[in-house]
Amino acid sequence: MTTTSNVKNKVENVVDETESTVDQAAKDLQDSVDAFARTAQETVDTTVNTVGDTVSRTASSLSAAAANLADASEAIRDNEIGQLGRDISKLARRNPVVFAGGALLLGYAIARTLSDARYK
Structure with missing residues (x-):
């Protein structure tokens, strides 16, 4: 056991x-x-x-880009060419990225408009 x-x-x-x-x-x-x-x-x-x-x-x-575009729109509508140039210069110094993006978009829009007009 x-x-x-x-x-x-x-x-x-x-x-x-x-x-x-x-x-x-x-x-x-x-x-x-x-x-x-x-x-x-x-x-x-x-x-x-x-x-x-x-x-x-x-x-x-x-x-910020929308506000700057609104400011630019008002400037174009309300100011003369010399003042517009100074305002664009100030915008470019304050917000270079926004300015470059706006310039790029403007260039693209102009190119599209010109290319569309050429083919019609």
């Missing part, structure tokens, strides 16, 4: 160790899943903030 008792004790010990190992593995897996979920959420939050900041800056730039 001692042999049976020894085998039974060894089997119980192996079962206990196996259960302990499985419990530890399950805990480690849950910790990994939790860490992954936190990392994923942080990535989402960072991405949302980055995209939000980019959209905000773009909207601000577009708003």
